[in-house]
Amino acid sequence: MNPSPVIDKFIRYLTDKITLSAEETAQIAQVCIPKKIRKRQLLLQEGDVWKYNAFVGGGFLRTYSIDHKGNEHILNFAPENYWSGDRESLMTGKPSRFNIEAIEDTDLVLITKENFDLLCRTIPQLNDLVNAILHKSFIVSQDRIHAGISLSAEEKYQKFLDQYPQIANRIPQHMIASYIGITPETLTRIRRNNTGK
Amino acid sequence: MNPSPVIDKFIRYLTDKITLSAEETAQIAQVCIPKKIRKRQLLLQEGDVWKYNAFVGGGFLRTYSIDHKGNEHILNFAPENYWSGDRESLMTGKPSRFNIEAIEDTDLVLITKENFDLLCRTIPQLNDLVNAILHKSFIVSQDRIHAGISLSAEEKYQKFLDQYPQIANRIPQHMIASYIGITPETLTRIRRNNTGK
DNA sequence: CGATTCTTTGAAAACAGTCAATCTGTGTGG
DNA sequence: CCACACAGATTGACTGTTTTCAAAGAATCG
Numbered sequence: 001m002n003p004s005p006v007i008d009k010f011i012r013y014l015t016d017k018i019t020l021s022a023e024e025t026a027q028i029a030q031v032c033i034p035k036k037i038r039k040r041q042l043l044l045q046e047g048d049v050w051k052y053n054a055f056v057g058g059g060f061l062r063t064y065s066i067d068h069k070g071n072e073h074i075l076n077f078a079p080e081n082y083w084s085g086d087r088e089s090l091m092t093g094k095p096s097r098f099n100i101e102a103i104e105d106t107d108l109v110l111i112t113k114e115n116f117d118l119l120c121r122t123i124p125q126l127n128d129l130v131n132a133i134l135h136k137s138f139i140v141s142q143d144r145i146h147a148g149i150s151l152s153a154e155e156k157y158q159k160f161l162d163q164y165p166q167i168a169n170r171i172p173q174h175m176i177a178s179y180i181g182i183t184p185e186t187l188t189r190i191r192r193n194n195t196g197k
Numbered sequence: 198m199n200p201s202p203v204i205d206k207f208i209r210y211l212t213d214k215i216t217l218s219a220e221e222t223a224q225i226a227q228v229c230i231p232k233k234i235r236k237r238q239l240l241l242q243e244g245d246v247w248k249y250n251a252f253v254g255g256g257f258l259r260t261y262s263i264d265h266k267g268n269e270h271i272l273n274f275a276p277e278n279y280w281s282g283d284r285e286s287l288m289t290g291k292p293s294r295f296n297i298e299a300i301e302d303t304d305l306v307l308i309t310k311e312n313f314d315l316l317c318r319t320i321p322q323l324n325d326l327v328n329a330i331l332h333k334s335f336i337v338s339q340d341r342i343h344a345g346i347s348l349s350a351e352e353k354y355q356k357f358l359d360q361y362p363q364i365a366n367r368i369p370q371h372m373i374a375s376y377i378g379i380t381p382e383t384l385t386r387i388r389r390n391n392t393g394k
Numbered sequence: 395c396g397a398t399t400c401t402t403t404g405a406a407a408a409c410a411g412t413c414a415a416t417c418t419g420t421g422t423g424g
Numbered sequence: 425c426c427a428c429a430c431a432g433a434t435t436g437a438c439t440g441t442t443t444t445c446a447a448a449g450a451a452t453c454g
Contacts, residue, residue, distance in 0.1 A: 065343065067347055073343065073347040087336055087339070088336045088339070091336065131331070134331055134332060134335060135288070138284065138338060139284055139285050141335060141339060141342060142272065142338060143285070146272050148345035148378060149378030150264055150268075172400060173401075174399095181345060181346030181347070182442075182443090183443060184402095185401090185402080185445095186441085187401095188401060188402055189402090189403095189442090349409090350409085350410075369432060369433085370432080370433075371431095371433080379410075379411090380412080381434090382434080382435085385434055385435080386410090389435095
């Protein structure tokens with residue numbers, strides 16, 4: 001047992017997918033930094049450098065940028081059992097263009113890049129898992145790009161609902177609008193036309 | 198020396214990035230399938246299952262879909278020293294939604310998924326290289342998604358020019374339009390307004 | 395309840411798409 | 425070498441979609 005429930009949750013998430021020895025789980029737990037953030041608090045602020053891998057044990061995060069007009073653009077959502085962070089800042093060491101904010105009170109595990117890389121080098125199954133997740137994320141990204149260049153606003157909304165029903169009913173709809181790249185007013189109008197039929 | 202110049206090119210691409218023993222390069226070369234395709238020929242046709250990893254030694258490929266109105270949407274370009282293929286079809290075994298076509302006469306190396314995975318398991322440096330490429334590709338994808346939801350058509354065009362000048366002057370501009378998700382007519386109008394200043 | 399956040403609405407303007415026609419450059423076959 | 429075909433780019437007029445801005449209604453939370 002660990003001092004922190006979210007670390008337990010993280011270890012369970014891992015052992016659900018890969019086999020780990022007692023030493024390995026201990027080794028992982030040792031470098032886990034549990035963290036709680038309240039609704040509307042920032043985990044990462046634009047301009048800061050991101051240094052971790054973050055696992056969401058409970059709650060909900062969003063990653064977004066703010067453009068020159070003050071409009072927010074949501075790049076990602078991260079509910080429980082998802083990962084969050086800014087890989088670009090992590091990899092390059094440059095200041096992030098994004099904010100990561102809690103949509104709900106959130107429990108996290110942070111692992112610094114150095115520790116995480118070390119774990120991956122020491123535990124091959126973990127390395128494989130991480131690569132499998134990355135691989136899947138890439139495919140999902142490509143699909144979102146394809147949707148972005150080929151679907152109408154209405155189709156993008158429908159696709160979002162189909163793909164992420166559990167997210168859709170947990171967030172305000174202006175965040176869905178932001179994620180698919182339209183204004184909240186446009187989303188209202190799309191919904192009016194659809195529910196009318 | 199290999200029977201095929203494109204395999205040599207591929208091996209050089211690899212040894213430029215990682216250290217390989219003579220046996221390892223031999224092992225890799227052994228499973229390489231060299232292939233030439235002519236301009237406008239298809240490497241992959243929508244509906245077929247994609248089975249390979251494809252390295253572009255020379256020439257130029259594009260990956261695109263055709264929507265219900267008959268419009269093409271370009272998901273990716275692959276010039277020399279890039280990889281191509283449909284990872285989604287490769288991973289799931291499902292028929293591809295995409296076509297991959299040669300924009301110019303193209304020299305390729307194909308490696309079947311089975312052989313490729315085996316190589317990665319046998320040669321750790323190769324595995325690391327592949328993961329590093331995937332990691333980078335993911336970051337590039339995220340950036341394109343962000344551009345898609347936050348930039349105007351004009352800004353997307355400008356970003357494309359900045360990011361891929363060497364691609365921009367090698368393809369017809371209606372393909373740039375297709376890649377950034379606008380019509381060729383709109384791109385013409387954007388250009389007119391910009392070069393006018 | 396009062397404050398805040400979120401959604402909806404309307405009217406106008408900006409933007410992007412459609413369709414059809416024309417213009418341009420390139421390359422091929424006669 | 426010319427004529428023609430073809431792919432690509434541009435234009436204009438029109439339509440349709442999306443944004444913008446301002447205001448008013450819900451809904452939620454402390």
